[in-house]
Amino acid sequence: MNEKIFLASPHMSEEGYEMKYIQEAFDKNWIAPLGENITEFEKELAERVNVKAAAALSSGTAAIHLALKGAGVGEGDIVFCPTLTFSATANPIIYQNSIPVFIDSDVETWNMSPKALEEAFEKYPEVKAVLVVHLYGLSADMDKIMEICKKHDVVVIEDAAESLGTYYKGQLTGTFGDYGIFSFNGNKIITTSGGGMLVSNNEERIAKAKFWATQSRDQARHYQHSELGFNYRMSNVVAGIGRGQLKVLDQRVEKKRYIYEFYKRELGGLEGVGFMPSNEWDEPNCWLSCITLSGNVQPIDVMEALERDNIESRPVWKPMHLQPFFEEYDFVGDGVSERLFEDGVCLPSDTKMTDGDLNRIVKIIKGLWIK
Structure with missing residues (x-):
């Protein structure tokens, strides 16, 4: 393993x-x-x-x-x-x-x-x-x-x-x-x-x-x-x-942003892959790097492929109005959150990861498009 x-x-x-x-x-x-x-x-x-x-x-x-x-x-x-x-x-x-x-x-x-x-x-x-x-x-x-x-x-x-x-x-x-x-x-x-x-x-x-x-x-x-x-x-x-x-917060933010940019550079060219949004007024800490998938490769495909190699990932949050405990309460909107949940994947964002770890992750993900 x-x-x-x-x-x-x-x-x-x-x-x-x-x-x-x-x-x-x-x-x-x-x-x-x-x-x-x-x-x-x-x-x-x-x-x-x-x-x-x-x-x-x-x-x-x-x-x-x-x-x-x-x-x-x-x-x-x-x-x-x-x-x-x-x-x-x-x-x-x-x-x-x-x-x-x-x-x-x-x-x-x-x-x-x-x-x-x-x-x-x-x-x-x-x-x-x-x-x-x-x-x-x-x-x-x-x-x-x-x-x-x-x-x-x-x-x-x-x-x-x-x-x-x-x-x-x-x-x-x-x-x-x-x-x-x-x-x-x-x-x-x-x-x-x-x-x-x-x-x-x-x-x-x-x-x-x-x-x-x-x-x-x-x-x-x-x-x-x-x-x-x-x-x-x-x-x-x-x-x-x-x-x-x-004392090391700034270092952690810098590494989180590095991880996000690494994924964006390596995975951005794959068909159907999108990334969490970037705005000119936003300087995010990139706590988790998240992608969306809209092509033949589905979120579950990515998560299971990573899991087989002992790598953690997870879906984007399941909206509260879809949760059994909260489903009785009102929801205002047109389903954007549901689509993000269905299409999204949170990729490994651990600040202790090396470039070798990141390359291992993106190699597995890229492999799903080569089949």
């Missing part, structure tokens, strides 16, 4: 930055949830993306949940959510006993369609919040989306779980809305093994989120709780990994 190539796996720094911060946590007994690594990771991430405040949490999902709670989303409220995303974007809407309405993608960005968003506002003018996702590190068209949302005076939450390091017209994704969230899951561009961050330019919102995330413990000598709380804070040890990973 050939050596396994992963879709995307953790990549610790060659310099050992992460172990330095972890060792400090052990040496000073900062093993408990809070400590210097938490405080500094929040500060360093906020400075890196140019926002005023950040809260380090147990996951990106927890960050979305607290953003929705902070936005006042509650029972029976409607939240617009892209249909082409991972379920972690939509699940917190249900946590709040709220109602998701799924919005289609557009072909120009693969993200939330401004046209479908306008149609959704006409149908549901009482919407409470809009969740925007930057899929696979591609930026949504934030000018159009923010213009629509401001016109309707609605809270905007950016799910930038996959797009840390992506720029839209010179501004980092996750910093346009009222709240932004990042994920540090094991497959993300930088990782803490598991964790997330909630950011905002409103420091009071972040302070409140931290309060909720630590079981809503009131300031009192005894344990007193006046609000429902959650156990959502990031571990101080885990935050040390994040501090080290943040």
Whole structure:
């Protein structure tokens, strides 16, 4: 069996930055949830993306949940959510006993369609919040989306779980809305093994989120709780990994873009092969490199051929409105997301891959056109 190539796996720094911060946590007994690594990771991430405040949490999902709670989303409220995303974007809407309405993608960005968003506002003018996702590190068209949302005076939450390091017209994704969230899951561009961050330019919102995330413990000598709380804070040890990973973020983005350009150069001439969109205003982190197939070779052919050689790949996300759990909820659009799901393949995008690994992948894919 050939050596396994992963879709995307953790990549610790060659310099050992992460172990330095972890060792400090052990040496000073900062093993408990809070400590210097938490405080500094929040500060360093906020400075890196140019926002005023950040809260380090147990996951990106927890960050979305607290953003929705902070936005006042509650029972029976409607939240617009892209249909082409991972379920972690939509699940917190249900946590709040709220109602998701799924919005289609557009072909120009693969993200939330401004046209479908306008149609959704006409149908549901009482919407409470809009969740925007930057899929696979591609930026949504934030000018159009923010213009629509401001016109309707609605809270905007950016799910930038996959797009840390992506720029839209010179501004980092996750910093346009009222709240932004990042994920540090094991497959993300930088990782803490598991964790997330909630950011905002409103420091009071972040302070409140931290309060909720630590079981809503009131300031009192005894344990007193006046609000429902959650156990959502990031571990101080885990935050040390994040501090080290943040130092190599630019290197990881550079390698992700290199991988995408390698595929585009080597596979772009094959009949029926398309690539995830590129816009002049978008500087993507290319977290995953994705292709679409419209000829005789189908996505399943590519995935199975790679799998036979011990190489991971996967389909593009299955839209939420097609998922058994969410199929009862409304969908606004004309099927772009469904076509992307049917035609799309996420290719290996692991930053530890060598050119030899990439050549091995493209050789297998090219072979499907030679039969």
